Amino acid sequence: xxxxxxxxxxxxxxxxxxxxxxxxxxxxxxxxxxxxxxxxxxxxxxxxxxxxxxxxxxxxxxxxxxxxxxxxxxxxxxxxxxxxxxxxxxxxxxxxxxxxxxxxxxxxxxxxxxxxxxxxxxxxxxxxxxxxxxxxxxxxxxxxxxxxxxxxxxxxxxxxxxxxxxxxxxxxxxxxxxxxxxxxxxxxxxxxxxxxxxxxxxxxxxxxxxxxxxxxxxxxxxxxxxxxxxxxxxxxxxxxxxxxxxxxxxxxxxxxxxxxxxxxxxxxxxxxxxxxxxxxxxxxxxxxxxxxxxxxxxxxxxxxxxxxxxxxxxxxxxxxxxxxxxxxxxxxxxxxxxxxxxxxxxxxxxxxxxxxxxxxxxxxxxxxxxxxxxxxxxxxxxxxxxxxxxxxxxxxxxxxxxxxxxxxxxxxxxxxxxxxxxxxxxxxxxxxxxxxxxxxxxxxxxxxx
Amino acid sequence: xxxxxxxxxxxxxxxxxxxxxxxxxxxxxxxxxxxxxxxxxxxxxxxxxxxxxxxxxxxxxxxxxxxxxxxxxxxxxxxxxxxxxxxxxxxxxxxxxxxxxxxxxxxxxxxxxxxxxxxxxxxxxxxxxxxxxxxxxxxxxxxxxxxxxxxxxxxxxxxxxxxxxxxxxxxxxxxxxxxxxxxxxxxxxxxxxxxxxxxxxxxxxxxxxxxxxxxxxxxxxxxxxxxxxxxxxxxxxxxxxxxxxxxxxxxxxxxxxxxxxxxxxxxxxxxxxxxxxxxxxxxxxxxxxxxxxxxxxxxxxxxxxxxxxxxxxxxxxxxxxxxxxxxxxxxxxxxxxxxxxxxxxxxxxxxxxxxxxxxxxxxxxxxxxxxxxxxxxxxxxxxxxxxxxxxxxxxxxxxxxxxxxxxxxxxxxxxxxxxxxxxxxxxxxxxxxxxxxxxxxxxxxxxxx
Numbered sequence: 094x095x096x097x098x099x100x101x102x103x104x105x106x107x108x109x110x111x112x113x114x115x116x117x118x119x120x121x122x123x124x125x126x127x128x129x130x131x132x133x134x135x136x137x138x139x140x141x142x143x144x145x146x147x148x149x150x151x152x153x154x155x156x157x158x159x160x161x162x163x164x165x166x167x168x169x170x171x172x173x174x175x176x177x178x179x180x181x182x183x184x185x186x187x188x189x190x191x192x193x194x195x196x197x198x199x200x201x202x203x204x205x206x207x208x209x210x211x212x213x214x215x216x217x218x219x220x221x222x223x224x225x226x227x228x229x230x231x232x233x234x235x236x237x238x239x240x241x242x243x244x245x246x247x248x249x250x251x252x253x254x255x256x257x258x259x260x261x262x263x264x265x266x267x268x269x270x271x272x273x274x275x276x277x278x279x280x281x282x283x284x285x286x287x288x289x290x291x292x293x294x295x296x297x298x299x300x301x302x303x304x305x306x307x308x309x310x311x312x313x314x315x316x317x318x319x320x321x322x323x324x325x326x327x328x329x330x331x332x333x334x335x336x337x338x339x340x341x342x343x344x345x346x347x348x349x350x351x352x353x354x355x356x357x358x359x360x361x362x363x364x365x366x367x368x369x370x371x372x373x374x375x376x377x378x379x380x381x382x383x384x385x386x387x388x389x390x391x392x393x394x395x396x397x398x399x400x401x402x403x404x405x406x407x408x409x410x411x412x413x414x415x416x417x418x419x420x421x422x423x424x425x426x427x428x429x430x431x432x433x434x435x436x437x438x439x440x441x442x443x444x445x446x447x448x449x450x451x452x453x454x455x456x457x458x459x460x461x462x463x464x465x466x467x468x469x470x471x472x473x474x475x476x477x478x479x480x481x482x483x484x485x486x487x488x489x490x491x492x493x494x495x496x497x498x499x500x501x502x503x504x505x506x507x508x509x510x511x512x513x514x515x516x517x518x519x520x521x522x523x524x525x526x527x528x529x530x531x532x533x534x535x536x537x538x539x540x541x542x
Numbered sequence: 543x544x545x546x547x548x549x550x551x552x553x554x555x556x557x558x559x560x561x562x563x564x565x566x567x568x569x570x571x572x573x574x575x576x577x578x579x580x581x582x583x584x585x586x587x588x589x590x591x592x593x594x595x596x597x598x599x600x601x602x603x604x605x606x607x608x609x610x611x612x613x614x615x616x617x618x619x620x621x622x623x624x625x626x627x628x629x630x631x632x633x634x635x636x637x638x639x640x641x642x643x644x645x646x647x648x649x650x651x652x653x654x655x656x657x658x659x660x661x662x663x664x665x666x667x668x669x670x671x672x673x674x675x676x677x678x679x680x681x682x683x684x685x686x687x688x689x690x691x692x693x694x695x696x697x698x699x700x701x702x703x704x705x706x707x708x709x710x711x712x713x714x715x716x717x718x719x720x721x722x723x724x725x726x727x728x729x730x731x732x733x734x735x736x737x738x739x740x741x742x743x744x745x746x747x748x749x750x751x752x753x754x755x756x757x758x759x760x761x762x763x764x765x766x767x768x769x770x771x772x773x774x775x776x777x778x779x780x781x782x783x784x785x786x787x788x789x790x791x792x793x794x795x796x797x798x799x800x801x802x803x804x805x806x807x808x809x810x811x812x813x814x815x816x817x818x819x820x821x822x823x824x825x826x827x828x829x830x831x832x833x834x835x836x837x838x839x840x841x842x843x844x845x846x847x848x849x850x851x852x853x854x855x856x857x858x859x860x861x862x863x864x865x866x867x868x869x870x871x872x873x874x875x876x877x878x879x880x881x882x883x884x885x886x887x888x889x890x891x892x893x894x895x896x897x898x899x900x901x902x903x904x905x906x907x908x909x910x911x912x913x914x915x916x917x918x919x920x921x922x923x924x925x926x927x928x929x930x931x932x933x934x935x936x937x938x939x940x941x942x943x944x945x946x947x948x949x950x951x952x953x954x955x956x957x958x959x960x961x962x963x964x965x966x967x968x969x970x971x972x973x974x975x976x977x978x979x980x981x982x983x984x985x986x987x988x989x990x991x
Contacts, residue, residue, distance in 0.1 A: 414751075
């Protein structure tokens with residue numbers, strides 16, 4: 094971004110993008126989602142890209158190609174034009190779909206997640222294309238409209254368009270900076286493996302007075318099985334084989350993460366717990382980013398209403414997710430957990446084990462050309478090297494890119510921790526936005542060299 | 543009962559009693575309950591008793607006095623004229639409120655529970671009163687209309703009428719015979735102590751990916767607490783002090799119960815469990831009748847819907863009831879459990895402990911004059927001594943009699959195990975009914991001697 098006037102023009106365009114209430118989850122906004130997609134295709138064409146709107150069973154996917162650059166690598170820039178609902182609307186200080194600038198921030202739903210971030214890359218490409226010999230690699234934008242509702246159409250789309258989309262690298266800006274002045278690259282994602290367990294006992298709920306004491310209580314057995322999943326002293330998962338393949342943290346990584354501005358006590362207070370907990374020997378960031386977990390997400394059985402009902406429930410159940418780190422395998426973890434639970438269950442009950450969704454953990458190779466280019470670009474714009482962080486959650490699209498397109502992703506996030514993604518008063522810091530455009534230009538230029 | 547004709551006349555009177563749909567739980571039947579009470583008062587007066595209808599905030603209580611017999615003991619005969627709803631009506635082979643005789647059984651709602659049983663005692667008194675010098679002690683009938691909905695009015699009624707009702711003994715026929723030809727006295731009831739536990743962790747549900755591994759999961763902690771309540775190897779409760787006051791089973795009692803016609807495997811199949819379980823070293827009957835338990839009645843927390851939601855729940859909870867035997871104290875058991883749970887809970891959560899209802903356990907003195915009279919009467923009518931059994935559930939009215947009136951109860955049940963109380967095709971075995979009348983006469987006569 095060379096001048097304040099140029100930035101104002103770009104922000105005005107972004108504001109047009111943000112005015113569309115492209116709320117993917119709400120059928121009442123289906124036409125707004127479609128309108129937003131058409132607006133974006135028109136904009137991408139206006140800057141010189143070959144943009145196509147692809148209908149899907151859900152919302153359209155947009156693909157836009159830059160000029161062919163034979164011999165140069167291909168970078169696929171992923172983003173999404175759909176947004177979360179703005180509720181509760183009454184907590185916004187300006188209407189969510191009427192972008193407003195206050196201080197150095199632009200407020201609107203989608204400002205950070207993800208319209209603002211993807212628009213930084215679009216603008217970088219637009220600027221490059223206005224120059225006589227655009228310093229660009231082969232650029233493909235892939236911008237979907239269903240990220241906030243689970244990206245249901247994108248996997249089939251990737252499979253169907255595998256030949257057209259053959260990137261060397263994927264560039265994704267849909268994560269956060271660790272702090273305002275810390276350029277940040279997210280290097281790993283935890284995977285996930287969901288399953289449900291049901292413990293079945295008597296054929297029907299039994300009167301706990303008349304029959305109590307003569308049959309195994311399924312809720313008690315469920316509790317015993319859950320209790321057996323962890324060593325309460327160390328917080329470690331007791332399932333044999335659970336930690337198979339877990340990459341140990343390197344000393345360098347631990348040192349780097351310990352230098353991040355992070356207060357364990359501030360974190361504790363933010364979550365509202367009397368004391369933090371977890372696997373012993375690790376900090377909270379290490380526990381979130383580099384260690385696997387096995388959590389109960391829901392538990393249920395018997396009488397849940399007011400007062401009491403004196404039954405021994407016929408069954409009880411729980412829902413679980415394991416969070417996985419490289420190189421654990423969701424399938425192996427689920428199988429090991431099932432084996433363990435079946436082995437320790439007492440003979441008075443029957444177990445039912447229902448596997449659920451899963452996603453592989455992911456770790457980005459640090460030595461790729463794109464990762465180096467991103468690192469250099471961020472260092473050059475912010476005057477300091479990026480911090481390398483992990484992400485405790487899963488971003489399934491990243492593993493889809495790896496699995497279907499064979500390409501690794503570089504996750505460079507430009508959302509600030511206080512950007513309020515998914516909350517009222519979502520915002521984009523315009524200083525960060527301007528830097529993001531410059532960083533994107535540098536990154537693309539280095540890939541084009 | 544002397545002649546078949548006399549029995550037919552009594553059964554016709556009982557049928558009039560059974561025709562009233564005195565369903566206490568259903569406001570639509572309020573007038574039927576009142577009508578049934580008035581019919582019963584008229585009947586009690588017709589046989590020579592001084593019967594009174596006492597209104598309550600719920601359904602009326604009936605008190606009927608026999609002739610004063612100075613110097614003789616007073617026996618209070620308790621029963622109830624209200625019945626369970628007949629649903630599902632379509633499963634009845636004759637309409638529930640049109641009494642029908644098939645084989646040696648009378649089918650109607652309330653035939654066993656409790657109109658038929660209390661009517662046996664009414665008939666015994668009626669027969670005695672028709673004789674020149676009625677061999678009766680002082681007899682008081684106390685027949686309520688709210689037994690099936692928790693006997694809410696009876697405690698205040700007992701307190702208000704403590705002086706009028708000063709029995710030496712209480713006689714209750716609202717239990718079952720262990721088997722068709724086994725006259726049965728129920729000698730003990732388990733008590734109950736209910737409480738609820740909530741385990742609170744983070745201030746709100748947390749994303750299990752982003753935050754998982756850094757806070758104690760309340761559902762996991764709840765499971766660990768529940769698991770710590772029992773020794774899974776022995777089935778014994780681990781709460782220190784839980785077994786304080788438990789009377790050991792006597793060798794004689796164990797021998798007597800082991801002689802009862804009871805098949806562990808038939809019982810297992812009836813409950814539909816793969817294997818029976820419980821405190822080691824005890825049979826199923828001992829576990830039900832003479833050993834305390836601590837059961838989970840319900841468990842809940844986090845996401846319970848379809849599929850999965852990847853949260854660490856802010857809290858999880860469970861409802862419990864302990865079943866108690868003499869001389870455990872509900873208050874002491876609840877306090878000990880609370881202390882134990884608070885002591886073992888990890889520091890990452892807060893516990894909330896909510897005490898609920900409770901009832902004392904009960905054991906009938908075997909050496910009372912009324913118990914001896916009942917034993918002799920049953921032996922004389924059935925030609926074999928009664929079996930002495932326990933009851934795993936609680937019958938709060940029995941402990942109310944003890945606490946408020948200071949009187950012990952003798953529980954002589956005339957329902958058969960297949961009487962279908964609370965179910966379609968409820969029945970009264972007319973042979974048992976005739977014997978019950980004879981036994982009641984003998985019992986009262988012995989008390990009058």
